[in-house]
Amino acid sequence: xxxxxxxxxxxxxxxxxxxxxxxxxxxxxxxxxxxxxxxxxxxxxxxxxxxxxxxxxxxxxxxxxxxxxxxxxxxxxxxxxxxxxxxxxxxxxxxxxxxxxxxxxxxxxxxxxxxxxxxxxxxxxxxxxxxxxxxxxxxxxxxxxxxxxxxxxxxxxxxxxxxxxxxxxxxxxxxxxxxxxxxxxxxxxxxxxxxxxxxxxxxxxxxxxxxxxxxxxxxxxxxxxxxxxxxxxxxxxxxxxxxxxxxxxxxxxxxxxxxxxxxxxxxxxxxxxxxxxxxxxxxxxxxxxxxxxxxxxxxxxxxxxxxxxxxxxxxxxxxxxxxxxxxxxxxxxxxxxxxxxxxxxxxxxxxxx
Amino acid sequence: xxxxxxxxxxxxxxxxxxxxxxxxxxxxxxxxxxxxxxxxxxxxxxxxxxxxxxxxxxxxxxxxxxxxxxxxxxxxxxxxxxxxxxxxxxxxxxxxxxxxxxxxxxxxxxxxxxxxxxxxxxxxxxxxxxxxxxxxxxxxxxxxxxxxxxxxxxxxxxxxxxxxxxxxxxxxxxxxxxxxxxxxxxxxxxxxxxxxxxxxxxxxxxxxxxxxxxxxxxxxxxxxxxxxxxxxxxxxxxxxxxxxxxxxxxxxxxxxxxxxxxxxxxxxxxxxxxxxxxxxxxxxxxxxxxxxxxxxxxxxxxxxxxxxxxxxxxxxxxxxxxxxxxxxxxxxxxxxxxxxxxxxxxxxxxxxx
Numbered sequence: 001x002x003x004x005x006x007x008x009x010x011x012x013x014x015x016x017x018x019x020x021x022x023x024x025x026x027x028x029x030x031x032x033x034x035x036x037x038x039x040x041x042x043x044x045x046x047x048x049x050x051x052x053x054x055x056x057x058x059x060x061x062x063x064x065x066x067x068x069x070x071x072x073x074x075x076x077x078x079x080x081x082x083x084x085x086x087x088x089x090x091x092x093x094x095x096x097x098x099x100x101x102x103x104x105x106x107x108x109x110x111x112x113x114x115x116x117x118x119x120x121x122x123x124x125x126x127x128x129x130x131x132x133x134x135x136x137x138x139x140x141x142x143x144x145x146x147x148x149x150x151x152x153x154x155x156x157x158x159x160x161x162x163x164x165x166x167x168x169x170x171x172x173x174x175x176x177x178x179x180x181x182x183x184x185x186x187x188x189x190x191x192x193x194x195x196x197x198x199x200x201x202x203x204x205x206x207x208x209x210x211x212x213x214x215x216x217x218x219x220x221x222x223x224x225x226x227x228x229x230x231x232x233x234x235x236x237x238x239x240x241x242x243x244x245x246x247x248x249x250x251x252x253x254x255x256x257x258x259x260x261x262x263x264x265x266x267x268x269x270x271x272x273x274x275x276x277x278x279x280x281x282x283x284x285x286x287x288x289x290x291x292x293x294x295x296x297x298x299x300x301x302x303x304x305x306x307x308x309x310x311x312x313x314x315x316x317x318x319x320x321x322x323x324x325x326x327x328x329x330x331x332x333x334x335x336x337x338x339x340x341x342x343x344x345x346x347x348x349x350x351x352x353x
Numbered sequence: 354x355x356x357x358x359x360x361x362x363x364x365x366x367x368x369x370x371x372x373x374x375x376x377x378x379x380x381x382x383x384x385x386x387x388x389x390x391x392x393x394x395x396x397x398x399x400x401x402x403x404x405x406x407x408x409x410x411x412x413x414x415x416x417x418x419x420x421x422x423x424x425x426x427x428x429x430x431x432x433x434x435x436x437x438x439x440x441x442x443x444x445x446x447x448x449x450x451x452x453x454x455x456x457x458x459x460x461x462x463x464x465x466x467x468x469x470x471x472x473x474x475x476x477x478x479x480x481x482x483x484x485x486x487x488x489x490x491x492x493x494x495x496x497x498x499x500x501x502x503x504x505x506x507x508x509x510x511x512x513x514x515x516x517x518x519x520x521x522x523x524x525x526x527x528x529x530x531x532x533x534x535x536x537x538x539x540x541x542x543x544x545x546x547x548x549x550x551x552x553x554x555x556x557x558x559x560x561x562x563x564x565x566x567x568x569x570x571x572x573x574x575x576x577x578x579x580x581x582x583x584x585x586x587x588x589x590x591x592x593x594x595x596x597x598x599x600x601x602x603x604x605x606x607x608x609x610x611x612x613x614x615x616x617x618x619x620x621x622x623x624x625x626x627x628x629x630x631x632x633x634x635x636x637x638x639x640x641x642x643x644x645x646x647x648x649x650x651x652x653x654x655x656x657x658x659x660x661x662x663x664x665x666x667x668x669x670x671x672x673x674x675x676x677x678x679x680x681x682x683x684x685x686x687x688x689x690x691x692x693x694x695x696x697x698x699x700x701x702x703x704x705x706x
Binding site for chain 2: 052144145146147149150151152153155156157158160182184185186187188221222223224225226227228229230231233234235237238241255256257259260261262264265268269343345346348349352353
């Protein structure tokens, strides 16, 4: 039996408690300062209120002030917060983690320096630790198409655990593997994490078609706009592959579960798609942000803001070409400048020969 | 003004008549022996009954017996039948086409020899012609995500015209380009045509999740099975890429519009997805074929039968490895042997390292 500690008691961390606890492991969910009610609910009734499901026996919830106790004897530590909390989690883990522990990152996204240099979130977390601690830890992450609630109700889910050491990866994967949670492993940590971070960019665009149809009163027509959506998906997938290469990952990690599979599932729905739908209806993004979806966490928009902004300095420095990433650049203009929804078709697929 | 003749008056050929006629070209739709009522309808009322739309002025429909008249002065000839009619269209075009004409293929699919050698449909059509005629013709094809009805109602559609000669391709593309029909060109004819032929295989699998949910009474649950669908999509996309390479195409043609984009749109609905849904509900495929969808054209199932069957001899001859194409092999067992819907998860993503 292993002890697994998840910092952050959100829906993804809690969903992962199902296969792990069914394999007989001790799973400890530690709430952040935002998760007080979630932890209260699990402690009192066993129910995670956002998932609306009862967690398994063997899953224990802790308030943040009990984190130290929860981390005692942890074999595996996981980050279960969203990208907005990554600096906070870096600070926490710098004091809570012990040398030689294994880490498995759920949080997806990137940070960018002034000059456009992009950084994956596990590296952001590392930066809060002493070099000695950071180097002693085994860094791993979960990627692939995984809607939390589906995993929690035991629907087949297939993912890739990526990291640097195959033995560590297989050991961690075995903690979670069940007949419904199918886990592959890959040592292309950078490629898989880049795919996971950039796929969210394109989920926002996946909502446009429905919005356009609604605004034209055609949402229930016989002919909708799958062609339009598929064209954006195709351009998005090409850009995702370019990002994987740019970051130093293996291009083939843009295929399969970690790249196109994850992008597929992200395009099927969720908050980013909904924000895109509102923009498709003709509402300027600033109004979506400040009124219609005020206070809603939009990982895709956050990714567009960070990565889209970085494309400017990266182009100026000659790291990327001006004709690369036309869809990401366009989406950045939509969320930063309220640009109208005029797809720059003529800039797409520029390298087709 | 150019003269464009389409043999086959199905929905895709007719959809393409919209951009072409709006560009001022003379478009002639020639019905097959199965299209008599369609041609009657267009001749009498202008309405294509399956599309349920009126064709533009400048589009003329001909019955098959008037084919020779329709083909007079044709600058571009197109095949607008489905894959089941490819031998018939080969016979027709062998007598109707003139040396030096340009050809644009809409029909997608493959044929296989006894030893598993796969052939793209334009090559099947060629095989009915004298070598002199075949070599004098410019062979081109349309690929990419394109639901006919969406194009016909002027919804943005982005495609790739592929062929061997860039000048020919650009000339043909210019006949069709409008502000809603976005056409790229590529000289990777084999890669794009392979993507277009094999994507249909995986559309059948795209229906399984909905069927499984229905059979369990969970179709309206909060948590559905997008993870499952995304995993099949991801494995399908990897196999599509392998097919492109196997046939001698450029691997990158499995990206973008011609590969993953087309696979995306095909997974969003249609007859193959519906057949997959019925199988997901637990109905053996033979019963779907003989009862629930009797007489319905299933291009995806046809592709599985041809290509899935070819995988056997190709493996025996050492052209492909036994661990390659596990999803296509499984789908073949479903449509040929009524195999139960037990996804061979452990065979997927075998080359992940």
